[in-house]
Each structure stands twice: as structure tokens, then as C-alpha cells.
Amino acid sequence: MRREPEGEQDRRGSDDGGRSLKAAQAAQLAVRQVHELTGRQPEGVTSLERVENGWRVSVEVVESHRVPDTADILAVYEAELDQDGDLLSYRRVDRYSRGRGDER
Numbered sequence: 001m002r003r004e005p006e007g008e009q010d011r012r013g014s015d016d017g018g019r020s021l022k023a024a025q026a027a028q029l030a031v032r033q034v035h036e037l038t039g040r041q042p043e044g045v046t047s048l049e050r051v052e053n054g055w056r057v058s059v060e061v062v063e064s065h066r067v068p069d070t071a072d073i074l075a076v077y078e079a080e081l082d083q084d085g086d087l088l089s090y091r092r093v094d095r096y097s098r099g100r101g102d103e104r
Contacts, residue, residue: 020083021055023048030057030079033087038077046076054082063095070099 021029027045035042040061047058057079064073076094081087 026055029085034059072098
């Protein structure tokens with residue numbers, strides 16, 4: 001029986017080889033990958049959607065800290081992950097001031 005490398009079993013959720021990633025795992029991986037690629041601090045996940053080949057996750061990050069923090073510049077990055085949690089693509093889809101609210 002083939003054994004997953006250490007850490008792979010936890011990343012994918014189980015050692016069943018064929019089951020897809022759970023939503024919470026996809027969100028965690030997307031947050032980590034957006035952080036690694038942008039170097040920006042994630043605020044959280046704003047949306048999560050199962051798509052044909054895996055997951056689409058929107059992650060909000062702080063692009064620029066300001067004083068007061070209500071003037072921070074935030075951005076939303078959309079990450080697409082395959083069923084194994086590997087990043088297929090990412091892109092910035094929105095940028096706005098924290099104090100702007102839902103005026104977008």
C-alpha cells in the first residue's frame with residue numbers, strides 16, 4: 001500500500017487517495033497560498049465555492065496599513081484550487097478602503 005508523504009495526509013484530509021478536498025481545508029490552503037504569493041496579511045475568507053475542478057476561494061488581505069486603520073487599503077484575491085488543493089490560479093479581483101464598506 002502506498003503511503004502519503006508526511007503532511008500530505010493532513011493537507012488532503014485523509015489517506016483515501018480519491019476523495020476531494022473539504023471546504024475548510026480548501027479555505028485554509030487558499031489563505032496560505034495567497035499570503036505566500038502576495039506577502040500580505042490575510043484578513044479572512046470572503047467566499048468559497050466548489051467548481052468543476054476543485055474550489056474557488058476569495059481571500060481578503062490588507063494591502064496597506066494606514067492610521068487610522070479604518071483607512072487601510074484592502075484587496076480581495078480569488079484563488080482556484082484543484083481537488084488536491086494545488087493552486088491553479090490566483091488574481092486580485094477588488095481593491096478598496098476598509099472604511100468604504102459595501103459602497104463597491
